[in-house]
Amino acid sequence: MGVDAEQAVYVGDHPDNDIRASREAGMKAVWKRNHQFVTMAEADAVIDDLGELIDLLLQKSPEETGYLRG
DSSP: OOOOGGGOEEEESOIIIIIIHHHHTTOEEEEEOOTTOSSOOOOSEEESSTTHHHHHHHOSOHHHHSSSOO
16 A cells, blocks of 8 residues: 555454554554453554544544554
C-alpha cells in the first residue's frame, strides 16, 4: 500500500498470530477482543466491535484518545 510499517495499523483477534506479529513488524496493533483467549493481548488499542475502529482511527492524537500509544 506504499506506507511504512510505522504508519500502518493491523486489526486482529489472535494475541500471537495477529497482535504480537504485527507489533514485531513495527505496526500499531488493535486487538478485536476475542473471548476465546483468556489473556489480554499486548495491543496498542482494544476494541469489542469493528464499528469502534472508525472512531478510534479518526481520533486526533494518541494522547487525546488513550487508545493508540506512540
